[in-house]
Amino acid sequence: MRIFSGIQPTGAIHIGNYAGAIQNWVRMQGEGECLYSIVDYHALTIPYETAEMPRRVQEAALDLLACGIDPEKSRLFVQSQVPEHTELTWVLSCCASIGELNRMTQFKEKSERVDFINAGLFTYPILMAADILLYKADTVPVGEDQLQHLEVTRVFARRFNSQFGETFPEPQPRMTTAPRIMALNDPTRKMSKSLEGSAIMLSDSDEVILRHVKRAVTDVGAKTDEMSPGVKNLFTLLKVFSPAETVAHFQEQYEAGNLRYKELKETLGQDMVDTLAPIRQRREELAARPSQICEILHESARQVRQLARETMAEVRQKLGLTACS
Numbered sequence: 001m002r003i004f005s006g007i008q009p010t011g012a013i014h015i016g017n018y019a020g021a022i023q024n025w026v027r028m029q030g031e032g033e034c035l036y037s038i039v040d041y042h043a044l045t046i047p048y049e050t051a052e053m054p055r056r057v058q059e060a061a062l063d064l065l066a067c068g069i070d071p072e073k074s075r076l077f078v079q080s081q082v083p084e085h086t087e088l089t090w091v092l093s094c095c096a097s098i099g100e101l102n103r104m105t106q107f108k109e110k111s112e113r114v115d116f117i118n119a120g121l122f123t124y125p126i127l128m129a130a131d132i133l134l135y136k137a138d139t140v141p142v143g144e145d146q147l148q149h150l151e152v153t154r155v156f157a158r159r160f161n162s163q164f165g166e167t168f169p170e171p172q173p174r175m176t177t178a179p180r181i182m183a184l185n186d187p188t189r190k191m192s193k194s195l196e197g198s199a200i201m202l203s204d205s206d207e208v209i210l211r212h213v214k215r216a217v218t219d220v221g222a223k224t225d226e227m228s229p230g231v232k233n234l235f236t237l238l239k240v241f242s243p244a245e246t247v248a249h250f251q252e253q254y255e256a257g258n259l260r261y262k263e264l265k266e267t268l269g270q271d272m273v274d275t276l277a278p279i280r281q282r283r284e285e286l287a288a289r290p291s292q293i294c295e296i297l298h299e300s301a302r303q304v305r306q307l308a309r310e311t312m313a314e315v316r317q318k319l320g321l322t323a324c325s
């Protein structure tokens with residue numbers, strides 16, 4: 001089995017990324033050949049400071065290695081160091097319809113936030129499909145927000161296969177038990193780097209983590225019989241960071257109608273600190289050796305590029321781009 005996934009280098013990694021995807025990246029290292037990419041080409045779709053980009057890539061690599069991505073077991077590489085990603089993007093763009101791209105909810109959401117809607121924002125899912133298909137990956141560990149992109153990836157693969165002959169497997173998603181973590185300050189919206197005050201970063205200090213959890217929105221408006229989105233989100237996080245007995249304890253309290261938010265938040269905050277503190281410490285140790293990080297990224301890119309070249313040679317052959325070759 002080949003596993004592929006990617007993350008944008010848009011600042012520090014947050015607990016939504018961790019709970020929804022990175023935990024599975026780490027767990028799946030025993031299951032197959034793992035290729036994980038820091039997708040800097042994708043990050044070009046949103047305005048950014050060019051001088052900041054190298055640091056952002058380095059930060060993402062640090063976070064991922066600190067979470068347990070093991071360079072002995074996985075290839076961790078930077079997307080732009082394997083130019084075949086963009087080559088396959090062009091090919092797949094001829095297998096994608098404008099209607100399909102227009103239906104992407106992420107495109108609709110992101111394009112509402114910018115004045116200049118660049119075409120990269122629109123064709124973003126094609127680059128993502130190319131990332132996955134370039135390595136003929138079978139399984140893609142992602143959060144729920146990426147399912148629609150994966151669905152069109154399968155459509156593009158199927159279309160290519162039926163037009164030019166069987167080439168790409170149809171990749172399937174793998175989700176965790178927490179595929180959609182909501183913003184702590186607004187549990188009706190997804191936790192994200194772009195939503196101010198919504199996220200806890202892996203690099204946040206104990207104090208910051210505890211403060212964020214303490215301030216998390218629980219109930220708004222009138223009480224109903226259903227669990228409110230804020231409390232539901234805290235329970236989802238509890239399942240990620242706390243032992244099963246703790247989850248059961250609070251679940252019982254909730255069902256008996258005597259759940260105390262303060263106690264729930266204190267326990268969750270402390271369990272989060274206990275999980276994230278060792279990650280932060282590993283991160284600091286790794287940060288002291290930046291050249292080692294670069295070595296890992298370069299060596300991985302060199303290795304995956306062999307696979308990428310093989311796929312592109314096959315694709316060119318299938319497309320009939322073979323004159324005088």
Ligand code: TYM
Pocket residue numbers: 004005006007008009016017018019020021022039042127128129131132140141142143144145146178179180181182190191192
């Ligand atoms: P990105 O960088 O936004 O997020 C990385 C991963 O984190 C997951 N995630 C979440 N999971 C749960 N709750 C949340 N609030 C939350 N926020 C983010 C995402 O689902 C994702 O799995 N387009 C992708 C990157 C990408 C990619 C790929 C992924 C590019 N090429 C190929 C898989 C395969 C993205 O922007 O993820």
